[in-house]
Amino acid sequence: MTDSQKFLRDFEKFGYCIVPADDRAELDQLRSDVRDVLYDQLKVKSGDVQNDLDQIHRHCGDSAEIDRLRLAITPIIAEKSMANRRIFAAFRSKLTSLVGQDVLAQRVPNVVLQPPNHPTPTELHRDAPANSPYEVVVWLPLVDCHDSKSMYILNRESTRTALDLYRLNPNDAEAFEGLLDARAELVNVPYGSALLFWSALFHGSQINTESETRVSLNTRYKHLFAPLGMKDPFRYFEMLQTTELTRLGLSFQRNEDM
Amino acid sequence: MKTFLPVLLEYENKVNPEPGVPRAPTFGEQAAALERMAERLGGMLIPVPYVARQGQGVSDDVHSTLESEKCDGILLFAMEAIRKGTQLDTKCVARLHQDGYEVGLLIEDKVVRSLSELEELLDFLHVINAVRDRDASPSWAEVVSTEHSR
Numbered sequence: 001m002t003d004s005q006k007f008l009r010d011f012e013k014f015g016y017c018i019v020p021a022d023d024r025a026e027l028d029q030l031r032s033d034v035r036d037v038l039y040d041q042l043k044v045k046s047g048d049v050q051n052d053l054d055q056i057h058r059h060c061g062d063s064a065e066i067d068r069l070r071l072a073i074t075p076i077i078a079e080k081s082m083a084n085r086r087i088f089a090a091f092r093s094k095l096t097s098l099v100g101q102d103v104l105a106q107r108v109p110n111v112v113l114q115p116p117n118h119p120t121p122t123e124l125h126r127d128a129p130a131n132s133p134y135e136v137v138v139w140l141p142l143v144d145c146h147d148s149k150s151m152y153i154l155n156r157e158s159t160r161t162a163l164d165l166y167r168l169n170p171n172d173a174e175a176f177e178g179l180l181d182a183r184a185e186l187v188n189v190p191y192g193s194a195l196l197f198w199s200a201l202f203h204g205s206q207i208n209t210e211s212e213t214r215v216s217l218n219t220r221y222k223h224l225f226a227p228l229g230m231k232d233p234f235r236y237f238e239m240l241q242t243t244e245l246t247r248l249g250l251s252f253q254r255n256e257d258m
Numbered sequence: 259m260k261t262f263l264p265v266l267l268e269y270e271n272k273v274n275p276e277p278g279v280p281r282a283p284t285f286g287e288q289a290a291a292l293e294r295m296a297e298r299l300g301g302m303l304i305p306v307p308y309v310a311r312q313g314q315g316v317s318d319d320v321h322s323t324l325e326s327e328k329c330d331g332i333l334l335f336a337m338e339a340i341r342k343g344t345q346l347d348t349k350c351v352a353r354l355h356q357d358g359y360e361v362g363l364l365i366e367d368k369v370v371r372s373l374s375e376l377e378e379l380l381d382f383l384h385v386i387n388a389v390r391d392r393d394a395s396p397s398w399a400e401v402v403s404t405e406h407s408r
Contacts, residue, residue, distance in 0.1 A: 130277040234366040250381040257352040
């Protein structure tokens with residue numbers, strides 16, 4: 001079995017996979033851009049990229065300031081770094097094997113800064129619904145992520161078990177917490193790799209009790225003609241690439257309008 | 259100075275118009291945002307806005323309004339302003355451009371001035387129309403509107 005076949009088998013079985021980048025240079029450029037934008041906003045002199053990102057909490061104030069910083073840099077990184085294109089390019093072989101060659105991409109990837117002991121980790125949730133269940137989520141740490149500095153995920157089977165439990169006993173928070181403790185997997189994802197996961201899996205994060213900040217991006221891709229979720233496609237997505245045949249089809253339709 | 263016809267969107271649901279959005283923007287908020295967009299494009303809005311009801315789109319009288327008001331362009335609050343049923347009105351967008359009007363979309367942050375910009379927009383509209391047309395069954399709507407998160 002080839003690596004590609006193993007990836008696809010595991011992705012279907014578990015709903016997620018941790019994969020190394022095909023193109024590390026794209027990733028390095030993106031990480032460097034993110035560091036530059038962050039340090040430019042903070043007006044702090046930068047040094048080693050990895051250390052700058054790991055230690056960014058030393059230059060930030062309280063949670064409100066971190067949130068302001070995150071909101072300020074998100075559109076800059078999307079536009080200046082063309083983050084969705086770089087992420088796609090970095091993991092092209094795996095992503096195209098999942099969504100195909102006609103690709104719709106999230107316009108503005110989300111930026112997450114999770115400093116040590118930051119009191120607001122991401123609550124347990126799943127994207128679909130309301131997002132499309134035909135989306136793949138790319139969770140891309142720009143630092144080495146492990147233990148509580150990382151995120152947790154429930155694989156397909158555990159997500160199904162959690163849903164069944166919730167539907168049967170919607171008010172039994174204790175049982176749900178117990179299931180989470182037993183089933184949630186904290187993923188170890190070193191810089192240079194990404195977690196690709198199906199949009200219908202439960203996931204979230206804990207308070208980061210490590211001594212370094214988690215800096216990560218997350219974004220979504222789907223086939224151009226795959227079913228939409230409820231979100232406004234024009235606000236959340238853009239066409240990333242199309243095949244020659246699709247371009248012919250679209251030009252045919254366009255000519256009907258003009 | 260250029261003049262633009264503002265097109266406001268009367269939302270079907272004023273509460274939770276889409277997931278994560280608690281309420282629809284008021285006409286006043288929409289007009290203020292469009293005013294800023296017009297200024298950014300080097301122009302101003304004409305005083306009387308056109309109101310499009312979500313799902314019904316704009317009708318042909320928008321073209322006569324543009325002509326009688328001698329507008330240089332049209333600024334839509336959102337792409338949703340040209341949706342009729344499940345379909346976005348691609349012919350309307352194409353006609354606006356062919357008649358020489360600048361077309362701006364505030365929410366989507368797009369301006370169509372050139373043929374290539376029009377083609378890019380029409381391609382996306384056709385993709386979304388195809389997907390929505392196929393996904394229009396009530397069963398699918400129920401699936402995507404069902405919230406399972408905790």
